[in-house]
Amino acid sequence: MGILSGSGNKGRKLILIVYLLVSIVILLFSAFFITQAIQAYTLYQYERGFSLLFTGVIGLALSLYMLSVYMRRPGLIRHKEVRRMVAVVECVSCSYRDRRDYVSGDYVMKESGGCPVCGGKTLVTEIYPEVVGRG
Amino acid sequence: MQSISPILVEVGVGGEGDNLSTIFQMIFLIFFIVMMTYGQKIQAWIMLKNISLSVEKLRRMRDEARMHAIKHLKEYSDRDDVEVILDRMLQYFWIQPTSLDPTGIVGKIEHILNLRDERIREEVMGIASKAGPMQVSNIENIVEIGISMDQIYRVVRHFYEFGKKTKSLFIVYQLEAQLPFILQEAEALMGALTAFENCQPIGDGAGALVAARFMYGTKSEKVAKDTVYADIIFEGRTISVVKAEGPGGNVGKPDQAIARLIEEYGRKPSIIVMVDAALKLEGEETGEVAEGVGAAIGGIGVEKFRIEEVAKKYGIPLYAVVIKQSLREAVSPMSRRIYDGVYEAIERVKRIIRERIPAGGYGILVGVGNTVGIGQ
Numbered sequence: 001m002g003i004l005s006g007s008g009n010k011g012r013k014l015i016l017i018v019y020l021l022v023s024i025v026i027l028l029f030s031a032f033f034i035t036q037a038i039q040a041y042t043l044y045q046y047e048r049g050f051s052l053l054f055t056g057v058i059g060l061a062l063s064l065y066m067l068s069v070y071m072r073r074p075g076l077i078r079h080k081e082v083r084r085m086v087a088v089v090e091c092v093s094c095s096y097r098d099r100r101d102y103v104s105g106d107y108v109m110k111e112s113g114g115c116p117v118c119g120g121k122t123l124v125t126e127i128y129p130e131v132v133g134r135g
Numbered sequence: 136m137q138s139i140s141p142i143l144v145e146v147g148v149g150g151e152g153d154n155l156s157t158i159f160q161m162i163f164l165i166f167f168i169v170m171m172t173y174g175q176k177i178q179a180w181i182m183l184k185n186i187s188l189s190v191e192k193l194r195r196m197r198d199e200a201r202m203h204a205i206k207h208l209k210e211y212s213d214r215d216d217v218e219v220i221l222d223r224m225l226q227y228f229w230i231q232p233t234s235l236d237p238t239g240i241v242g243k244i245e246h247i248l249n250l251r252d253e254r255i256r257e258e259v260m261g262i263a264s265k266a267g268p269m270q271v272s273n274i275e276n277i278v279e280i281g282i283s284m285d286q287i288y289r290v291v292r293h294f295y296e297f298g299k300k301t302k303s304l305f306i307v308y309q310l311e312a313q314l315p316f317i318l319q320e321a322e323a324l325m326g327a328l329t330a331f332e333n334c335q336p337i338g339d340g341a342g343a344l345v346a347a348r349f350m351y352g353t354k355s356e357k358v359a360k361d362t363v364y365a366d367i368i369f370e371g372r373t374i375s376v377v378k379a380e381g382p383g384g385n386v387g388k389p390d391q392a393i394a395r396l397i398e399e400y401g402r403k404p405s406i407i408v409m410v411d412a413a414l415k416l417e418g419e420e421t422g423e424v425a426e427g428v429g430a431a432i433g434g435i436g437v438e439k440f441r442i443e444e445v446a447k448k449y450g451i452p453l454y455a456v457v458i459k460q461s462l463r464e465a466v467s468p469m470s471r472r473i474y475d476g477v478y479e480a481i482e483r484v485k486r487i488i489r490e491r492i493p494a495g496g497y498g499i500l501v502g503v504g505n506t507v508g509i510g511q
């Protein structure tokens with residue numbers, strides 16, 4: 001992860017592209033070596049086949065590792081939860097209960113106007129963040 | 136692969152000699168030798184690079200917290216040296232009294248912490264002269280967050296620079312292992328910042344909310360610094376409910392309130408019930424309620440000591456009800472689940488009162504925690 005976390009935006013982008021290209025090239029070569037190794041084995045060229053297979057497998061492991069580092073690089077945009085504050089208003093005397101947007105100045109146990117059902121007192125009983133989606 | 140193999144054959148690979156395979160094998164061999172000899176250095180370098188990102192992030196958070204504090208101080212101030220005073224305040228420290236001779240250390244700690252709190256409050260009131268008591272306590276909390284963020288940043292930077300200087304993998308390992316927790320704590324503190332700015336309840340206020348729900352409908356009186364109490368009648372029992380004064384960001388002095396009720400007002404409680412937010416273990420549900428005995432109050436231990444002293448002196452049983460949450464949740468805006476925990480805790484408290492206080496008896500209920508965004 002660390003190799004890919006240089007500062008400076010322009011230089012970093014270039015490093016990232018070069019790094020990605022190098023890993024893909026190694027991956028392609030490894031695949032090529034492995035196919036060559038299979039070909040060699042079918043022709044009973046065991047020594048040549050082993051040497052090609054050895055190179056191919058190590059190259060494959062290296063390139064996959066490099067790609068995994070690339071995927072986990074810091075600075076990838078992670079989606080954060082979008083939250084909004086809501087307030088619950090309850091009537092003291094009846095079972096009226098309403099959820100509305102939080103308004104600046106609200107606090108829990110604050111009296112909040114008359115009850116639309118019975119006209120009694122209402123209280124803000126809960127203020128909490130609600131997840132409304134991902135941005 | 137079919138498409139590139141002719142090209143490769145043309146440049147002399149894939150043929151008899153397999154030159155390319157040999158070259159690659161050499162490259163891999165060199166790669167392994169390099170990794171074996173310089174692996175540790177490379178690893179330390181990579182880790183330091185990672186840590187530098189986190190240090191940078193912490194610095195940005197620290198600056199943001201500072202900007203918030205400046206904004207709020209300036210809002211209620213007509214002075215132009217706000218930033219200078221704030222920067223002085225951000226590095227305000229307190230020295231723990233020596234424990235070489237532990238007798239009476241609690242009093243000393245209390246004395247010094249009170250002094251620190253007073254000093255910060257005075258500074259805040261000195262700058263934000265137009266702020267009311269509620270704004271003052273909220274700004275105080277914002278400044279406290281600024282102080283914490285500054286501390287965290289300085290300490291992490293210290294170990295980062297030290298690791299860079301010594302190139303010691305052990306120091307770097309230790310720092311990297313702790314960074315996720317440090318970052319989480321820092322992020323939670325930043326969440327608390329918005330809660331204090333907007334005066335919204337935080338998870339730590341769960342205990343205070345339980346007390347507030349009991350208190351509703353009665354007039355509360357001041358009983359200690361930033362602390363109020365109200366006498367309520369619950370099923371024939373008289374209960375003095377104590378909480379910090381809301382909805383500003385106060386934690387109050389519950390220990391002084393209990394001591395005053397008993398020693399000055401001459402009350403004789405059969406029990407003291409304390410409700411507080413408690414740290415949950417990983418795997419436990421947020422908002423889970425548990426009960427037990429003892430003084431349910433966090434912090435450095437001064438209040439706990441005082442409450443235990445009073446309880447012991449008068450032989451009053453201490454009952455505790457806690458609402459579980461993570462450290463992060465404790466300083467973030469109170470979540471829905473914690474409200475459910477609060478309602479459950481209220482039922483538990485009612486049961487304890489019914490069981491432990493005879494009809495016509497008297498008891499004390501203390502809601503511990505920061506009461507920001509919670510009135511009474």
Ligand SMILES: [Zn+2]
Nearest residue numbers: 091094115118
């Ligand atoms: Zn109603």
